[in-house]
């Protein structure tokens with residue numbers, strides 16, 4: 001069944017295409033959030049109901065991280081590094 005409803009329901013998960021998001025509570029990579037009724041939405045996979053930040057200033061859905069090409073250096077950890085700092 002196809003639905004055009006884009007309003008998330010409680011319990012749904014939103015998954016990010018940008019892999020360079022970091023949990024402000026534990027610095028682990030945040031790949032999505034789980035929708036809850038109210039308050040902060042828990043980060044996936046760490047589960048912290050914390051905000052997260054975008055680490056990659058150049059990320060785009062087509063090229064991904066192009067920091068090296070645009071800036072000459074990469075001002076953030078790699079995805080692999082983000083994935084190991086799980087609490």
Ligand SMILES: [Zn+2]
Nearest residue numbers: 023026046048
């Ligand atoms: Zn976390």
Ligand SMILES: [Zn+2]
Nearest residue numbers: 056065066067
């Ligand atoms: Zn980048």
